[in-house]
Amino acid sequence: MDLARPRTRLMALYVxxxxxxxxxxxxxxxxxxxRLAEHRxxxxxxxxxxxxQLLPTFKFLWAPLLDxxxxxGLGRFWGKxxxxxxxxxxxxxxSLLAMALTTGDVSLPLTALFATLLAFWTTTLEVAADAWRIELxxxxxxxxxxTAANLWxxxxxxVAAGSGALLVADARGWTASYLVIAAGAFVPLPILVALxxxxxxxxxxxxxxxxxxxxLAILVAAALVTAGVGTALLAAATGLGIGAASNVTPWVLGLAMLPFLLMAAALPRIRRAAPDSRLRTSAAIGPYVDFFWRYGALAIALMAFVSVYRMGDVLALNLSKPMVLGLGYTKSEIGWADGLVALAASIVGVGIGGWMVTRWRWSVTLSLAALFAAIGNLGFVWLAHQPRGVGLLYLATAADQFGNGMAGAVFVVxxxxLVNPRFAGAQYAFLSGFAFLLPRLLAGAGGSIVARLDASGYRGFDLFFLASAVISLAAILFLPVVLRAKARTA
Structure with missing residues (x-):
């Protein structure tokens, strides 16, 4: 797309x-x-x-292919x-159609396969759109x-999908719910064809x-590869004795530390690499090596900061709805809360975040966004100690979505x-993917953590959401270090 095109058309396209x-x-x-909670x-x-949701974390593995x-056929006519x-x-x-046909969740591995494919193609769309945005x-x-237009x-x-899916599921069942969202997902395609x-x-x-x-050939190949990898991972987990009753937290923390250890070990060699070094010219790893070459030791601090910054939101995402269901709210009530209330709060939060980055210093914008994200997570703790009331649910949902929207807009910009425009797609995929590695690893262990806390006599959900809020605030402690990072030039 030509940069000379009116900004309003660019913004409409990114909406x-x-x-x-x-x-x-x-x-x-x-x-x-x-859906899984309802099926017990x-x-x-x-x-x-x-x-x-870990799949987007590893999008750097296939992002260079998109660059x-x-x-x-499609790329030659409409552009890469x-x-x-x-x-x-x-x-x-x-993928949505496949999930619609398996809403009984009789086979959880099959449900996981189609959910993984949906996550893969959603992530691929984000990689292509993000690279284009950075170039423009x-x-x-x-x-x-x-960024504000894209996040709006x-x-x-x-919000529309979350709210609409629950309302349709309550009225017509889960199959109808997924079919409606599949129809909605198809709508933008004819518009792109007409570009x-x-x-x-x-x-x-x-x-x-x-x-x-x-x-069609690529979709079939992706499904076969995903099924093969998934089967191997399930076999490995079974061999290690990992199941519903397993304490996976030590495994999660160990895996989370591994990338930082590998980065620290590789950094001295990367910093010494000459411009013609295979490390820096490789199509496969060159874009990622470039990031560490430019930022040096501060690259590790940057990676730690981005890992923590959105952790609170990610931890809350997967378990917030099971918690609210446990408080006695219905799918319809949750659906309405996730509808106009959440949408309005999110749009305002994104708009303010997008405005802040154009006016204020990074130290101010990043700190304020982290604060409001933490307040949103504390809203779930507050809700759990209130008498059941739809208005209170709306208030907690609005606080969560406002903070999430503001932090999301600031963080994306x-x-x-931090990205080198020469490797826009690959580097942004790497950074945004790594940003959610630790949060999503911990989110996967969240159910086990809450269950163990409950079994020990604690209010598991309370402690879980309180910890997620504290972690959001902890990101502010990194700012004096990461804001000193200046990219090295060739």
Missing amino acids: LLGFSAGLPFYMFSTVLSV VPLAIIGFFAWV RYAVP RVGWIMLAQLGICT APTPAAQGPL GYRSAM RPEGEGGGRLVALATGLVAS YLSM
Whole structure:
């Protein structure tokens, strides 16, 4: 897309792209946890399903493919970025249809397979859209409005999907719920097909036909690979004796420390690497090596900071709805809370966050956003000690979504400014993925942690959400160090 195009058209496009990525997110996270809870799946297993959300953490593994290759047919006519976005939308629609056909959750491994595919294609869409955004808006002033537009679409779709899915499920069942969201996910695709071509060669119909054939082959291959990897992981977990009653927290903490140890070991060699070193010129690892080469030892501090900053929101995401269900609220009541109330609060939070990054210093914006995110998590603790009331549920939901929206907008722009524009797709995928590695690992163990706290006589949910709020505030302690980071130039 030409940078000379009006900003309003760019913002409208990114509202659409945000909508495309946000619509399926709750369907493999929050909504899925409600569905599993209703089918009486143990809380620890519901927690394990949060590990499906780990997939975006590893998007750096396939993000370089999106920078280097184009989808046959689609990429040549509509451009590389739009081609990948269109393929990802096809993957999202087919995954939602598969989840609609297995809503009985008779086979949890099959449910996990389709949820993982949905997470994979949702993440692929985000990678392509984020890379395009960084290319189009290389400064904070340009990033602020575009990021806000993207998050408005993203959060609007998340809230609409979460609310609508629960309301439809309450009235018509889970199959109808997933079919409705699948239909909504398909809507942006014809709009993208109608866009003015960016590439050259062939007509629109020829490009579309070629692209659909190539997309079908890629979708089947992705499903087969995912099934194979999933089977191997389940076999490994069984061999290690990991099950619903297992204490997985030590495993989680060990895995979380491993990336930091590897980064610290590799850093001296990376800093000494010459411009023509294979480390820096490799298509596979060069974009990631570049980040550590530019920031040196502070790269590890940066990675620790981004790991902690959104942790509170991620920890709350997977278990908040099972907790609210346990307080006696119905799916419809939760659905209405996640509807207009959450949407309005989220839009205001995103707008303020997007405005803040264009006006104030990073120290102020990052601190304020972390504070409001923590307040949102404390709202769930407060709700658990109040008499049952829909108005109170609305208030707690609004506080959570406002803080989440503000922190999300500020964090996206901050990460974008750390990225080298030469490797926009790969580096942003790496940073944003790593930012959620530790939070999602811990979220997967959250069900086990709450169950063990309850068994020990504590109020497990209270301590869990209180800890998530404290962790959000702890990110502020990193600011005196990370704000000194200046990128080294070649």
